[in-house]
Amino acid sequence: MERTGHHPQLAEHFNRDEPRVNWHDETLWFIRSKRDKIANTIPEWEELREIASQLKNNVLSNLSEYLIAFEKNATRNGVNVHWAADAKEHNEIVHSILQKHGVTKMVKSKSMLTEECHMNEYLEAHGVEVIDSDLGESIVQLAKEPPSHIVLPCIHWKKEEIGELFQKHLGTPAGNADPQFLTNAARLHLREKFLTRKVALTGVNFAIAETGEFVVCTNEGNADMGVHLADVHIASMGIEKIIPQRKHLGVFLRLLARSATGQPVTAYSSHFKKPRIGQEMHIVIVDNGRSRQLGRKEFRNSLKCIRCAACFNTCPVYRRSGGHSYHTAIAGPIGSILAPNLDMKQYADLPFASTLCGSCSNVCPVKIDIHDQLYKWRQVLVKEGYVPAAKKVAMKGMNNILSKPSLYRTAGKTGRWFLNHLPFFVKNKFNPWYKQREMPEAPKQSFGEWYRKRKV
Amino acid sequence: MSSREKILSTIKNNQPEFAEVPEIKKFAPFFNDACEKFVEVFKSVGGKPFVVKTQEEIILLIHEHFPDAKRIVSSCKEISSIADDYTITDDPHSFENVDLFVIESKLAVAENGAVWINDNDIMIRALPFIAAHLAVIIHKQNIAATMHDAYNKIADMEYGFATFISGPSKTADIEQALVLGAHGPKTMTAFILND
Ligand code: SF4
Numbered sequence: 011m012e013r014t015g016h017h018p019q020l021a022e023h024f025n026r027d028e029p030r031v032n033w034h035d036e037t038l039w040f041i042r043s044k045r046d047k048i049a050n051t052i053p054e055w056e057e058l059r060e061i062a063s064q065l066k067n068n069v070l071s072n073l074s075e076y077l078i079a080f081e082k083n084a085t086r087n088g089v090n091v092h093w094a095a096d097a098k099e100h101n102e103i104v105h106s107i108l109q110k111h112g113v114t115k116m117v118k119s120k121s122m123l124t125e126e127c128h129m130n131e132y133l134e135a136h137g138v139e140v141i142d143s144d145l146g147e148s149i150v151q152l153a154k155e156p157p158s159h160i161v162l163p164c165i166h167w168k169k170e171e172i173g174e175l176f177q178k179h180l181g182t183p184a185g186n187a188d189p190q191f192l193t194n195a196a197r198l199h200l201r202e203k204f205l206t207r208k209v210a211l212t213g214v215n216f217a218i219a220e221t222g223e224f225v226v227c228t229n230e231g232n233a234d235m236g237v238h239l240a241d242v243h244i245a246s247m248g249i250e251k252i253i254p255q256r257k258h259l260g261v262f263l264r265l266l267a268r269s270a271t272g273q274p275v276t277a278y279s280s281h282f283k284k285p286r287i288g289q290e291m292h293i294v295i296v297d298n299g300r301s302r303q304l305g306r307k308e309f310r311n312s313l314k315c316i317r318c319a320a321c322f323n324t325c326p327v328y329r330r331s332g333g334h335s336y337h338t339a340i341a342g343p344i345g346s347i348l349a350p351n352l353d354m355k356q357y358a359d360l361p362f363a364s365t366l367c368g369s370c371s372n373v374c375p376v377k378i379d380i381h382d383q384l385y386k387w388r389q390v391l392v393k394e395g396y397v398p399a400a401k402k403v404a405m406k407g408m409n410n411i412l413s414k415p416s417l418y419r420t421a422g423k424t425g426r427w428f429l430n431h432l433p434f435f436v437k438n439k440f441n442p443w444y445k446q447r448e449m450p451e452a453p454k455q456s457f458g459e460w461y462r463k464r465k466v
Numbered sequence: 467m468s469s470r471e472k473i474l475s476t477i478k479n480n481q482p483e484f485a486e487v488p489e490i491k492k493f494a495p496f497f498n499d500a501c502e503k504f505v506e507v508f509k510s511v512g513g514k515p516f517v518v519k520t521q522e523e524i525i526l527l528i529h530e531h532f533p534d535a536k537r538i539v540s541s542c543k544e545i546s547s548i549a550d551d552y553t554i555t556d557d558p559h560s561f562e563n564v565d566l567f568v569i570e571s572k573l574a575v576a577e578n579g580a581v582w583i584n585d586n587d588i589m590i591r592a593l594p595f596i597a598a599h600l601a602v603i604i605h606k607q608n609i610a611a612t613m614h615d616a617y618n619k620i621a622d623m624e625y626g627f628a629t630f631i632s633g634p635s636k637t638a639d640i641e642q643a644l645v646l647g648a649h650g651p652k653t654m655t656a657f658i659l660n661d
Contacts, residue, residue, distance in 0.1 A: 053496050054493045068486060163639070193640065230637050259613070264613050278630070279630040
């Protein structure tokens with residue numbers, strides 16, 4: 011997959027096939043609607059978001075102590091704890107564990123951290139075959155692509171294309187694009203891998219300081235199938251996955267799946283505390299720029315993210331530009347805050363891939379001020395001289411109002427007024443968001459307005 | 467300096483001023499009857515719930531719904547007459563051809579149709595995942611209303627592995643079409659004992 015170019019060019023590429031863009035847009039909006047529907051059934055939803063947000067504030071404020079406690083408790087549980095300062099060190103640690111066991115084949119369940127570290131590429135270059143076992147991830151892996159969405163890795167693929175891909179790689183009959191049939195083909199194919207692999211790697215959704223255990227959430231059961239049949243379990247986690255106590259899972263597990271897919275909880279929420287008899291368990295705690303982000307006062311809140319992808323599904327720019335246009339492992343609004351921390355030059359375009367409409371902040375289960383942070387990155391990037399010239403003109407020309415969160419509420423109204431009364435003002439070639447596409451119909455009221463009304 | 471020290475000292479320097487751990491206040495359940503809610507939600511996540519009165523009913527339902535099951539595995543005394551027992555030393559791979567695994571769960575959650583299973587009870591961690599079909603026996607009084615209530619019960623529980631399972635294994639990765647039986651069980655049945 012080409013990952014060259016910046017968001018506007020990559021988005022333009024994605025936008026060449028308009029029916030497909032519409033389909034992508036509608037599919038994600040459908041998931042966003044499911045999230046709304048289920049969130050509305052919980053009377054204390056807003057209180058839960060507030061508690062989750064405060065819990066994460068506590069975690070960030072006490073992170074070094076929590077990590078030390080987690081390490082101590084995990085070690086006492088018989089787990090080997092490793093620390094990786096960056097992606098390279100993470101990959102080397104994983105490779106050294108494989109080497110120690112003389113293993114060259116591994117199954118892996120979904121872990122965006124290993125995507126961030128480009129672990130598969132690293133291990134493949136060292137002669138290790140990594141099989142992604144999440145269905146969506148195995149589809150993009152067969153297609154030699156990165157995931158385009160953190161929860162739904164192949165959301166940009168049509169079933170007919172998956173049918174063709176499976177025909178080529180798994181030998182399914184031509185022309186069969188039935189999701190049930192294709193899922194079963196993948197089940198049979200991967201079952202053999204689960205039964206024969208000696209090492210399985212998983213991500214971590216939550217790591218509990220108090221007990222040293224960690225929780226992995228999946229719907230497919232692929233993480234559990236991998237690790238309970240393997241001799242060695244490796245779990246990779248970012249430093250920010252810590253939560254204080256087990257009971258706090260009650261808050262996060264109530265929010266996570268409802269925000270992500272509109273489900274009441276994932277099919278499996280597995281708590282790993284000790285290796286089973288005869289098994290070896292490793293946890294790799296990865297920094298890779300996170301401790302630096304913690305020191306950026308304006309941006310540290312991005313570390314509260316629990317990777318539900320609600321901000322992706324609701325984002326008008328993500329829905330109409332596709333995950334790959336963000337050219338980074340974690341796309342969408344939150345990815346656009348995380349990426350410039352890793353490399354300001356390479357990802358200077360991403361904080362501009364937003365209308366700053368604020369819908370992301372409104373749905374975020376841990377109440378990250380996503381659109382405010384995107385705006386703040388723009389200021390930092392302009393000041394540091396990383397902003398492309400065309401973007402600057404466009405920004406000066408019309409984005410002045412739209413990019414000032416202090417004026418956000420009024421600006422939303424103003425923006426809608428412009429769309430309805432002076433469409434040419436927004437629909438011109440200086441607006442980077444009006445290339446090759448119609449601007450959306452202006453809604454009669456913004457989500458914020460609607461929401462405030464709904465509350466009273 | 468090792469990576470560990472480097473990471474921890476950067477974090478310590480960069481972490482903001484201490485913020486308290488918030489209280490989780492007691493939320494009243496947003497429904498009246500926990501058992502009814504469990505049945506409703508368990509259905510919505512693709513599960514098959516049955517409220518039963520006796521062990522005999524469970525055995526009859528298993529015969530009725532899994533007539534072709536060749537290998538039924540369970541350590542539950544309720545169904546010992548129709549299932550094979552197993553021990554902790556069995557190789558997990560040896561359960562690859564299990565048609566139905568039956569387990570008793572001592573905690574279920576009404577709001578999300580999840581049941582709590584831990585390795586003190588199941589011994590072989592792979593079993594609820596590798597079996598083609600999964601069935602769980604729950605005593606009605608063990609259904610908690612919300613996840614907060616559930617975690618209050620298990621806050622200090624000792625285990626090596628534990629999991630909340632809510633319905634059969636599933637995926638919607640292909641065009642958002644829901645398919646049951648991704649990698650784990652294709653069906654999940656709950657027998658709720660109202661005795
Ligand atoms: S930023 Fe918030 S909404 Fe976006 S993925 Fe993270 S937790 Fe979910």
